[in-house]
Amino acid sequence: MKFLADELEALESAHLRRSLRQHDDQPGRLIEVDAKPRLNFSSNNYLGLALRPELVEAARESLEMGTGSTASRLVTGNLGLHEDLELALAKFHGCEAVRLFNSGYQANIGLISAVAGPGDLILSDQLNHASVIDGCRLSKAEIRVYPHSDPQAVAAELQASHSGGRRFVISDSVFSMDGDMAPLRELREVCDQHEAFLIVDEAHAVGALGPTGAGICAMAGIRPDALVGGLGKSFGSMGGYVAGSVDLCEFLLNRARSFVFSTALPPAVAAASLAAVALLSKSAGDDLRATLNDRIDQMRDGLQALSLLSSGAGQSPIFPILTGSPAKTLECSQGLLDRGFFCQGIRPPTVEKGKSRLRVALSALHQPEDVEELLAALSEVV
Numbered sequence: 001m002k003f004l005a006d007e008l009e010a011l012e013s014a015h016l017r018r019s020l021r022q023h024d025d026q027p028g029r030l031i032e033v034d035a036k037p038r039l040n041f042s043s044n045n046y047l048g049l050a051l052r053p054e055l056v057e058a059a060r061e062s063l064e065m066g067t068g069s070t071a072s073r074l075v076t077g078n079l080g081l082h083e084d085l086e087l088a089l090a091k092f093h094g095c096e097a098v099r100l101f102n103s104g105y106q107a108n109i110g111l112i113s114a115v116a117g118p119g120d121l122i123l124s125d126q127l128n129h130a131s132v133i134d135g136c137r138l139s140k141a142e143i144r145v146y147p148h149s150d151p152q153a154v155a156a157e158l159q160a161s162h163s164g165g166r167r168f169v170i171s172d173s174v175f176s177m178d179g180d181m182a183p184l185r186e187l188r189e190v191c192d193q194h195e196a197f198l199i200v201d202e203a204h205a206v207g208a209l210g211p212t213g214a215g216i217c218a219m220a221g222i223r224p225d226a227l228v229g230g231l232g233k234s235f236g237s238m239g240g241y242v243a244g245s246v247d248l249c250e251f252l253l254n255r256a257r258s259f260v261f262s263t264a265l266p267p268a269v270a271a272a273s274l275a276a277v278a279l280l281s282k283s284a285g286d287d288l289r290a291t292l293n294d295r296i297d298q299m300r301d302g303l304q305a306l307s308l309l310s311s312g313a314g315q316s317p318i319f320p321i322l323t324g325s326p327a328k329t330l331e332c333s334q335g336l337l338d339r340g341f342f343c344q345g346i347r348p349p350t351v352e353k354g355k356s357r358l359r360v361a362l363s364a365l366h367q368p369e370d371v372e373e374l375l376a377a378l379s380e381v382v
């Protein structure tokens with residue numbers, strides 16, 4: 001397969017070839033890169049939970065049950081821990097039920113391909129996460145990508161389409177590469193007017209944002225027909241879930257292929273997630289969210305002063321710093337590394353051509369002086 005080497009070569013010369021870095025220390029506020037500790041501004045560990053003793057201890061205790069769940073939930077893999085976690089998440093979201101998946105990616109592809117099919121219409125935001133895009137493709141429904149966060153365009157599409165099938169509108173709540181938020185109230189209204197279902201992917205929001213950490217739908221005071229959450233980011237563990245009605249979750253148990261045909265999460269992961277939900281439901285969660293919000297405010301004001309604040313950013317821990325070309329992006333990322341900061345550059349195909357960027361991800365683990373120093377370094381390298 002000689003074409004592989006050719007394609008890799010082409011990626012290399014376009015500054016688009018990717019490689020792995022090894023991080024053997026648990027990345028927290030600091031992360032070791034090239035054998036030196038750097039301030040970590042690239043992880044999704046928004047609340048620092050991946051390091052919490054409560055989670056580590058819960059995982060350790062569960063090891064009595066062994067390391068693997070041994071089968072899918074529908075065969076022999078269904079543990080009390082999985083059911084407890086689904087109940088705890090349903091309570092966290094104030095919804096009827098939750099269906100757990102092995103990752104956010106699997107939740108999206110399982111959900112979307114189960115509820116939508118040939119003859120149906122899906123309207124999907126231009127900047128939705130890759131797992132949403134893949135779920136839409138798997139469903140074989142007709143897919144129309146609408147301009148980013150444009151409820152009028154959604155309304156016009158729904159108005160014009162008379163396919164007779166089911167209609168779905170799908171949006172991330174916080175967009176992973178821009179940190180901006182979808183106009184969820186408007187989307188809910190448009191869906192209600194045109195009899196469409198609303199699916200919202202809250203992977204970046206759950207745990208960290210919104211009142212009690214329940215996400216942006218809760219903040220906007222709306223209920224989607226299905227909410228997708230992730231346990232690998234603010235919850236510091238791994239997994240994904242769909243929150244909604246009992247019927248939806250029963251349906252997914254029967255029809256979501258990534259649920260039916262995949263080994264259940266191991267006990268240690270489910271136990272860590274359960275401990276995370278318990279922690280984030282208490283005042284400790286409120287404290288962590290308040291700290292994160294302080295850092296977000298500081299970053300927003302600092303970037304504004306440097307004229308580096310992207311429009312729409314400033315309400316979530318994700319801040320894009322647009323750098324343009326892949327080469328310039330790599331140079332800026334290296335410049336930050338030289339100054340003691342790890343901040344990953346993002347290039348096509350993760351973002352559109354010409355929109356390469358540094359992506360700063362804040363965490364409640366950061367100290368105010370960490371953010372201050374990053375701002376100073378950014379003013380030098382960008």
Ligand SMILES: *Cc1c(COP(=O)(O)O)cnc(C)c1O
Binds near residue numbers: 108176204
């Ligand atoms: C991270 C992310 C996912 C995927 O979640 P994993 O648990 O990492 O597979 C899905 N959707 C969005 C919006 C995400 O940011």
